[in-house]
Amino acid sequence: MKHKGRFEARANEMRRKCAGILFGPPGSGKTTVVRALTSHRFMDVIETGNLLEQEVRLGTDLGRQIDSYKSAGNLVPTSIVKDVVLGALERVRGESVLFDGFPRHSEQVEVFCQLLQVHQLELCVVLILTLDVETAIQRLAGRRLCPGCGALYNLHTKPPRSAGQCDGCGRELIQRKDDRPEIVRHRFDTYQLETVPVIEFFKREFPGICLDESAAAPMHETGNCARERLEHFMRQRRK
Numbered sequence: 001m002k003h004k005g006r007f008e009a010r011a012n013e014m015r016r017k018c019a020g021i022l023f024g025p026p027g028s029g030k031t032t033v034v035r036a037l038t039s040h041r042f043m044d045v046i047e048t049g050n051l052l053e054q055e056v057r058l059g060t061d062l063g064r065q066i067d068s069y070k071s072a073g074n075l076v077p078t079s080i081v082k083d084v085v086l087g088a089l090e091r092v093r094g095e096s097v098l099f100d101g102f103p104r105h106s107e108q109v110e111v112f113c114q115l116l117q118v119h120q121l122e123l124c125v126v127l128i129l130t131l132d133v134e135t136a137i138q139r140l141a142g143r144r145l146c147p148g149c150g151a152l153y154n155l156h157t158k159p160p161r162s163a164g165q166c167d168g169c170g171r172e173l174i175q176r177k178d179d180r181p182e183i184v185r186h187r188f189d190t191y192q193l194e195t196v197p198v199i200e201f202f203k204r205e206f207p208g209i210c211l212d213e214s215a216a217a218p219m220h221e222t223g224n225c226a227r228e229r230l231e232h233f234m235r236q237r238r239k
């Protein structure tokens with residue numbers, strides 16, 4: 001991957017908005033970190049996996065295409081992901097934005113690089129959550145999602161008050177098709193194969209902005225720790 005020159009050129013230009021990347025295998029709590037960040041209004045976040053899932057739930061032609069990849073635990077083609085990410089980027093109003101789950105493989109690093117350029121963003125931080133596969137499978141087997149308001153539950157650690165129903169809006173909770181154990185294992189393998197080399201690239205080229213965070217603690221703890229570290233790091237950089 002030969003993108004470093006372009007990132008550096010960006011860093012030298014004045015008054016860029018700040019971009020961050022959040023990496024983490026399935027079940028590492030990326031969504032929990034994101035919710036902790038957005039509840040503190042610290043950064044705008046582009047949640048790639050959840051945006052794709054929303055498209056599936058809308059039942060559009062695009063959603064059906066996405067579902068055919070996603071429900072099998074495969075990566076969605078970059079052309080589709082790019083459109084979804086670009087649409088979300090148009091809606092960003094704040095001074096900093098975190099990309100959750102993008103770029104996910106080497107082809108997307110090139111697209112990411114172009115997005116930074118076009119949208120006048122400087123790469124400021126890369127946060128990497130780490131977790132083992134068995135913990136991920138156990139966690140995701142219990143995950144439930146409200147299709148109405150997007151609230152997240154876990155049957156073991158954060159069950160809804162009334163079985164199967166969202167506490168907030170009363171909708172019936174669902175399990176994502178790709179949270180089934182055999183699919184989680186496949187997603188994990190894909191992460192090792194496709195995403196870990198991307199992380200290694202950023203660690204090699206930008207060691208000063210890469211933060212590792214273990215996600216083995218309960219998710220809300222990981223979420224708060226990661227948010228605090230991220231906020232601290234960004235404040236230091238802005239001084």
Ligand code: AMP
Pocket residue numbers: 025026027030048049050052069070071073074075076077078081100101102103104108178187
């Ligand atoms: P996540 O919630 O981040 O684990 O993503 C769930 C699923 O969404 C993945 O297994 C992929 O099918 C799809 N997905 C999320 N982000 C991307 C991406 N950057 N490129 C391709 N597919 C993605």
